[in-house]
Amino acid sequence: MTALAGPSADAFWAASLRRWNAVCWVLFAAMAVGLAAMDRPGGSKYGALALLGCVVLCYALLDRFPDNPVVRPHVYLSVLVLALGGIAYLRSSYAALFMVTLPHYWMFGRTPRASMGFLGAATVATLAGTWSRRDSSLEFFSETLMSTLIVVAVGVLIGLWAHSVVAQSTERARLISELERTQAELSEAHQRQGAADERERMARDIHDTLAQGFASIVVLAEAVRAGLASDPARSARQLRSIESTARENLAEARELVGSAQAQAQAQAQRQGGAAAGSVGVTLRRILDRFAEDTAITVVADLADVACDQQTRIALLRCTQESLANVRKHARASTVGVILTRRPYGVELEVTDDGAGFVPEESTGFGLDGMRKRLAELGGRLTVTSSVGDGTRVLAMIPLGMPMDTDQGNEGAE
Structure with a gap:
């Protein structure tokens, strides 16, 4: 099955593994008890137990050490295929194990092609093992062939459906991740734009208030210097204008500093002597x-x-x-x-x-x-x-x- 991503796909994977893990261990134990206690003694009995033990050991290692480079999912599936073929050759009671392990081909196959490949190999191995048995009749093989193909067809349909569900979950998770990333980028862009707009507003306010006031002060100061000796009265009025303009500029500066809060801005305006x-x-x-x-x-x-x-x-x-x-x-x-x-x-x-x-x-x-x-x-x-x-x-x-x-x-x- 394809690699999963996102909360929905991870949850689906984990829930499926937990369910089939429990079912497999119950079946392994039941088959081991049945082979050991209820079957007749013989080499086929011990051979079937050995094959079942190999499957159980490999599956236990895979479950316990999922990142182990030796026991990989494809190694487990290969062991499972060989064990099913061997048990089908040694015993006739392989059907329950074959059916309960069908989901493993889809969970550990990683891709639909690999999953169907292993499932096909398991089907061929079990049918070949059944045909190779000395006590197998043509009628018995025909019945086994029909039942096995029906089980495999149902397994393929269920596997493809599950793969489609997980693929959709993965795609939704990817889209959600892209949406969240886009939203974060958009929020950051809005913040940058807001900061740029605020800087532009402050620059405009400074130009319209403080800069104009300072320009007036410079012009008035030059006029005072030019007319101080010839027209003292006019120069005195211009000096008062300079003082008044400087006070207004100070009030404007206080207003700009306090403009972040409307209440502080209104207070600054009142303190500045607004008419x-x-x-x-x-x-x-x-x-x-x-x-x-x-x-x-x-x-x-x-x-x-x-x-x-x-x-x-x-x-x-x-x-x-x-x-x-x-x-x-x-x-x-x-x-x-x-x-x-x-x-x-x-x-x-x-x-x-x-x-x-x-x-x-x-x-x-x-x-x-x-x-x-x-x-x-x-x-x-x-x-x-x-x-x-x-x-x-x-x-x-x-x-x-x-x-x-x-x-x-x-x-x-």
């Missing part, structure tokens, strides 16, 4: 700071939109990124910001009259990070610009039912 009220209130504060720091005219139309915290943060980050791009690249004199509640969601539009650019040629991290942040909420980002015609950034985020005012007035950052 109470709707998202429009916080946007107004950001725009006032931008206008003060850059002297760029800001025209804002901010609706009182109540939304969940994730949407609120996404709108704030898009505004901060858009203003940072205006500060660094646009050379604009006017910026317009419109926040509108639509039936399908909320829209944030940021426009400027600056130098513009070609969106398809943009390689920066900011716009790509904005798109991914909005996509996580089911939204989209549209950037319209051309060289010399300014830039329009439109962010849309779908919203469900409006939230309560108290919920909309929680901290935004």
Whole structure:
């Protein structure tokens, strides 16, 4: 029989061996007692006992030492074939041993071809032994031939069925093993993807918060150094802006460190001094700071939109990124910001009259990070610009039912 694999096949093999092992030992003992006590004395009696003893000894060694290189399953089957032929020649009472050992050809044959080969050899040996007996008549041989062929046919059918069952069990075990291995690989891939997504989220948050804040501090510090002697009042305001931006960056850093837990994140946002009220209130504060720091005219139309915290943060980050791009690249004199509640969601539009650019040629991290942040909420980002015609950034985020005012007035950052 083919090598078995998996829990089902192993269980089938072990149960079959235990059952037939017990049956064989009972039969061996019964035949030995019968030959020794009930048969007439004679050389054939002792010869049959010797052959039976060889089979019992070989089977005992195989059962006791299954990994012994000397007593292999094929050696036992060869001894069994010869012993059956010898007992059939010496005695007529071989049928019980022949029938009870039929499963052994399938259990120890390893392959269907080998099993049927040994079974055929045993059939030929027993029939040859019966035909060679001096007291065997043609009628007796014919009866023996018919009964033996019937037993062999039944044994072949049962053996092939058992082999099919074990083969199916082996195949199922193999498929289950492959499925478990695939599931483990998929779980590992999900973990790696989750870690990569988390690193990307952290990089996006750092870019949208800390990096922008540090860029503002650098720009303000350069302006203070340039105007400290000529315009002390303006320089003092810019120094206060530097201090305020640094405090906000510190609050953002604490928020990022505590973002693993929602409760800790909310606490960090409250400790960071996030403005109470709707998202429009916080946007107004950001725009006032931008206008003060850059002297760029800001025209804002901010609706009182109540939304969940994730949407609120996404709108704030898009505004901060858009203003940072205006500060660094646009050379604009006017910026317009419109926040509108639509039936399908909320829209944030940021426009400027600056130098513009070609969106398809943009390689920066900011716009790509904005798109991914909005996509996580089911939204989209549209950037319209051309060289010399300014830039329009439109962010849309779908919203469900409006939230309560108290919920909309929680901290935004």
